[in-house]
Amino acid sequence: MSNFINRRKFIAGSALSAAGLLMSEHTAGLNKPENQIASISNANRPSSYNLMKEVMKYRKIDSHVHAHLFDGGPEGNIAFADRLGIDKMFVSRPAYNGEGTPKEFRSYNDLMLDCMKQYPDRLIGQFTANAIYQKESLEEIKRCVDLGMVGLKVYTQLKINNPLFYPIIEKMIDLKMIIHMHAYAQLGLGGYRMKYDVGIRPNTSIPEDFVEIAKRYPEAMFQYAHIGGGGDWEYTCKSFVHYPNIYVDTSGSNNPENMIDSAMKLLGEDRLFFGSDNCYYQSVGKILASNLTENQKKKVFFDNYNAILRRSGNNID
Amino acid sequence: MLIDINAYVGHWPFQQLKYNTCEALLQRMNKFGVDVSVISNLNGIFYKNTQSANEELYEEIRSNSKFKDRFIPFAVINPIYAGWRDDLETCVTKLDMKGVRIYPKYHDFDIIDPACIELVKRVRDYGLPVAFNYRMVDSRQRSWMDIGYVVGTAKKEWNLKDIIPIIKAVPDAKYMILNFANAAVLSPEEINLVKNTDLIFDTSGRTITNMAEFLNLYGTNKFAFGTHSPILDYLTGLLRIESLYSNEADENTKELLRSGNAKRMLGL
Amino acid sequence: MSGLSRRKFVCGTAFSAAGIVMSDGFSGFIPRSNSGSNSSSESSEKKYNIMQEVMKYRKIDSHVHVNLSSTNSEVQKKFAEVLMNYSERMKVEKLMLSNPVTRLINSIPDGRPESFIANNNSVLGVMKIYPKIFSGSFTFNPVHAKESMDEIKRCVDLGMVNAKAYYQTKINDPSYYPIVEKMIDLKMVIHMHAEAQIGVGGYRMKYNGYKPLNVSIPDDFVDIAKRYPEAIFQYAHIGGGGDWEYMCKTLKNSPNVYVDTSGSNNEENLIDFAVKQLGENRVLFGSDNCYYQCVGKILASNLNESQMKKIFFENYNNLLRKGGRNVD
Numbered sequence: 001m002s003n004f005i006n007r008r009k010f011i012a013g014s015a016l017s018a019a020g021l022l023m024s025e026h027t028a029g030l031n032k033p034e035n036q037i038a039s040i041s042n043a044n045r046p047s048s049y050n051l052m053k054e055v056m057k058y059r060k061i062d063s064h065v066h067a068h069l070f071d072g073g074p075e076g077n078i079a080f081a082d083r084l085g086i087d088k089m090f091v092s093r094p095a096y097n098g099e100g101t102p103k104e105f106r107s108y109n110d111l112m113l114d115c116m117k118q119y120p121d122r123l124i125g126q127f128t129a130n131a132i133y134q135k136e137s138l139e140e141i142k143r144c145v146d147l148g149m150v151g152l153k154v155y156t157q158l159k160i161n162n163p164l165f166y167p168i169i170e171k172m173i174d175l176k177m178i179i180h181m182h183a184y185a186q187l188g189l190g191g192y193r194m195k196y197d198v199g200i201r202p203n204t205s206i207p208e209d210f211v212e213i214a215k216r217y218p219e220a221m222f223q224y225a226h227i228g229g230g231g232d233w234e235y236t237c238k239s240f241v242h243y244p245n246i247y248v249d250t251s252g253s254n255n256p257e258n259m260i261d262s263a264m265k266l267l268g269e270d271r272l273f274f275g276s277d278n279c280y281y282q283s284v285g286k287i288l289a290s291n292l293t294e295n296q297k298k299k300v301f302f303d304n305y306n307a308i309l310r311r312s313g314n315n316i317d
Numbered sequence: 318m319l320i321d322i323n324a325y326v327g328h329w330p331f332q333q334l335k336y337n338t339c340e341a342l343l344q345r346m347n348k349f350g351v352d353v354s355v356i357s358n359l360n361g362i363f364y365k366n367t368q369s370a371n372e373e374l375y376e377e378i379r380s381n382s383k384f385k386d387r388f389i390p391f392a393v394i395n396p397i398y399a400g401w402r403d404d405l406e407t408c409v410t411k412l413d414m415k416g417v418r419i420y421p422k423y424h425d426f427d428i429i430d431p432a433c434i435e436l437v438k439r440v441r442d443y444g445l446p447v448a449f450n451y452r453m454v455d456s457r458q459r460s461w462m463d464i465g466y467v468v469g470t471a472k473k474e475w476n477l478k479d480i481i482p483i484i485k486a487v488p489d490a491k492y493m494i495l496n497f498a499n500a501a502v503l504s505p506e507e508i509n510l511v512k513n514t515d516l517i518f519d520t521s522g523r524t525i526t527n528m529a530e531f532l533n534l535y536g537t538n539k540f541a542f543g544t545h546s547p548i549l550d551y552l553t554g555l556l557r558i559e560s561l562y563s564n565e566a567d568e569n570t571k572e573l574l575r576s577g578n579a580k581r582m583l584g585l
Numbered sequence: 586m587s588g589l590s591r592r593k594f595v596c597g598t599a600f601s602a603a604g605i606v607m608s609d610g611f612s613g614f615i616p617r618s619n620s621g622s623n624s625s626s627e628s629s630e631k632k633y634n635i636m637q638e639v640m641k642y643r644k645i646d647s648h649v650h651v652n653l654s655s656t657n658s659e660v661q662k663k664f665a666e667v668l669m670n671y672s673e674r675m676k677v678e679k680l681m682l683s684n685p686v687t688r689l690i691n692s693i694p695d696g697r698p699e700s701f702i703a704n705n706n707s708v709l710g711v712m713k714i715y716p717k718i719f720s721g722s723f724t725f726n727p728v729h730a731k732e733s734m735d736e737i738k739r740c741v742d743l744g745m746v747n748a749k750a751y752y753q754t755k756i757n758d759p760s761y762y763p764i765v766e767k768m769i770d771l772k773m774v775i776h777m778h779a780e781a782q783i784g785v786g787g788y789r790m791k792y793n794g795y796k797p798l799n800v801s802i803p804d805d806f807v808d809i810a811k812r813y814p815e816a817i818f819q820y821a822h823i824g825g826g827g828d829w830e831y832m833c834k835t836l837k838n839s840p841n842v843y844v845d846t847s848g849s850n851n852e853e854n855l856i857d858f859a860v861k862q863l864g865e866n867r868v869l870f871g872s873d874n875c876y877y878q879c880v881g882k883i884l885a886s887n888l889n890e891s892q893m894k895k896i897f898f899e900n901y902n903n904l905l906r907k908g909g910r911n912v913d
Contacts, residue, residue, distance in 0.1 A: 238366065455826045461789070469796065525877075550886070560636060
């Protein structure tokens with residue numbers, strides 16, 4: 001306590017002038033940045049970039065988004081679709097958890113059908129299935145297509161190149177619809193460098209699995225899910241350079257700088273789809289921040305996926 | 318003429334390096350009389366996708382016309398990473414790379430992994446050398462984030478015995494074995510393999526404690542000047558050559574060490 | 586004066602090969618009236634001549650050993666020739682030889698008095714072979730207080746000039762106090778093996794470096810140097826493989842700790858960094874029997890000529906001068 005008083009006395013008494021000097025220096029220091037900002041010449045100012053204007057400039061189809069999975073029903077999807085100018089969302093509810101029995105996947109598809117009814121102008125459902133139940137899956141695909149769903153979304157029950165998938169892929173070829181498969185490139189997952197086994201989802205499809213099935217069915221169309229989903233996107237894109245029937249969507253919670261440019265450099269401008277995987281800010285931000293031309297951005301946000309839809313006559317005008 | 322077969326540009330993520338750009342290295346070369354340096358990009362050791370590092374190196378060399386004659390770029394290729402065959406072809410046919418440096422420990426594959434054997438064979442078929450090294454830095458001063466090959470532990474630093482298996486697997490490739498840093502007792506069969514292979518060691522490694530003895534053991538055609546710059550100092554590798562007495566190495570032999578052996582392997 | 590002793594050095598050892606190297610070295614300096622063309626003589630003048638640079642500097646090696654693996658006098662005699670070869674080739678005019686007990690018995694350092702006495706005897710034997718070039722350091726183990734004190738007295742009487750200790754006991758262990766005090770009286774350097782490696786000697790022991798427990802680390806030197814500011818400590822081999830940035834930063838504010846630059850590692854920037862952190866007076870040339878790196882790392886640095894002189898020779902000579910044992 002006495003120390004404290006001494007110290008205060010010291011400041012009040014003996015060192016007034018020094019303290020005053022320090023204060024005024026400090027004040028001057030505070031003023032300085034203001035002066036500095038004020039003195040930026042016009043020529044040296046940054047250009048005025050209007051981000052929301054850029055966001056709204058592009059029509060968008062979200063090729064990878066979920067409802068009733070992470071963040072509630074379709075109201076949330078629509079709120080973000082409005083906020084970020086997303087015209088159409090291809091919503092899905094894959095067998096993310098549970099066994100993926102026919103009962104389960106039918107109920108998931110029913111949920112998506114309900115979403116479509118609720119927002120018929122904005123939401124289109126991707127149907128899900130489980131190739132382990134081959135007969136039931138094929139029947140379910142027919143049911144869903146008849147009810148207006150477009151495209152297959154599948155998960156980690158089976159690898160994409162498992163022979164049980166063959167009849168389903170052949171069906172999708174007939175339908176001229178894309179097969180959208182959850183995918184990863186992570187050390188120790190799904191057969192990729194298993195000395196680092198992380199012990200999860202052993203049947204996750206990895207880039208090599210896509211390459212194998214894409215070679216077997218060159219007329220099929222595959223969508224490798226979320227290169228921004230946390231995996232090694234360089235590894236992924238480098239794997240697909242020579243396989244034109246594999247497309248990638250840019251969704252996922254990760255938005256590394258240079259991912260979009262790098263993917264475009266490796267895969268060309270026709271094989272990238274905009275997608276959010278419900279990570280809405282990143283989904284748009286990563287594409288706007290890239291060095292893509294306006295035309296390329298249009299393709300990624302809208303035209304590329306629409307071209308896929310066109311093959312089955314489901315394109316958006 | 319003086320050719321350094323073991324130099325780098327780029328970063329070491331755990332320690333600041335000096336002279337680690339083409340510009341700074343060129344000044345170093347000019348100061349100490351080095352005509353040409355074989356370089357690769359250190360970043361390629363740390364990037365998963367090593368091709369980005371190769372592209373960086375290509376761009377850096379292109380950035381100034383005076384670099385072209387003075388640097389010989391080597392690619393860094395990881396044969397267990399996607400797209401490496403494309404990358405190798407691009408490096409050789411488009412990026413003017415004249416050899417490949419391979420890092421099994423950093424890129425985490427066995428030296429006789431089928432992928433590594435395939436890489437060495439492909440480089441051989443281009444008529445170019447591959448380079449392996451004993452180590453990049455002394456493990457005793459390694460960062461906690463560096464690889465765990467540590468002197469005095471069960472997972473030790475490499476010596477020549479750890480590199481010989483790839484030479485055995487592809488005996489007709491050209492090898493540069495860099496930074497001779499740990500001793501090993503070789504069997505007569507292994508010594509013969511080394512002698513009969515188109516192989517050169519550079520002079521940067523600490524295990525070369527007496528240059529004359531190493532010349533006697535392996536032959537005067539087996540060594541070439543190397544610095545391991547910018548990790549090791551710029552002169553010790555040269556001192557091993559220049560401090561040889563004339564009764565240990567005549568001028569012709571010294572010229573082989575300064576540049577002759579390197580020229581032969583690089584096809585210059 | 587220094588010119589004279591240098592000439593004496595060359596004459597005395599009289600290896601014709603050294604003469605050839607020297608004259609090769611000088612030829613770069615001497616303008617040749619009969620040279621083929623101006624341009625070639627110009628380029629030869631400009632050209633960096635490494636051996637000329639090597640020969641330019643007098644040197645005292647502050648950290649060098651006799652053969653560490655044998656006390657057999659024939660083996661040591663043979664090794665003395667290796668040391669002389671180095672002395673000639675790199676122009677090192679004084680070698681501070683030592684033979685610390687590095688042997689491990691069941692992973693524990695041999696700390697027996699008979700072992701350090703035998704090792705000192707091997708150094709004393711080698712010193713006699715080339716007494717003008719070879720000087721010696723004695724070793725001991727402070728845990729054996731009386732035997733160590735007796736041994737120090739014996740060795741000093743026989744002409745040894747400083748202390749060299751190893752990893753039997755940490756430098757800041759209280760058992761060292763009487764030894765340090767003795768060394769203060771003698772005005773001699775205490776040269777201690779030291780490391781800075783994760784998992785060694787108490788530094789980040791979650792990483793096991795598989796080394797004896799009592800290896801001294803930079804922090805131990807700081808501790809003892811603070812307790813005895815008048816003592817002189819030599820932190821061994823910053824090029825010995827450890828983390829030299831850690832070493833130099835730790836020792837920065839301990840003015841009575843010197844470092845020697847020896848060791849098999851010759852990282853670019855090691856010397857410049859050490860001088861920047863510790864100043865040009867606290868860095869000592871040493872080889873630890875790595876005969877190329879020791880000289881190469883200093884010549885490759887950005888030190889000016891005067892700083893190189895200090896490191897190669899003067900700094901250590903100044904320490905010797907404190908006890909009147911300097912060269913000249």
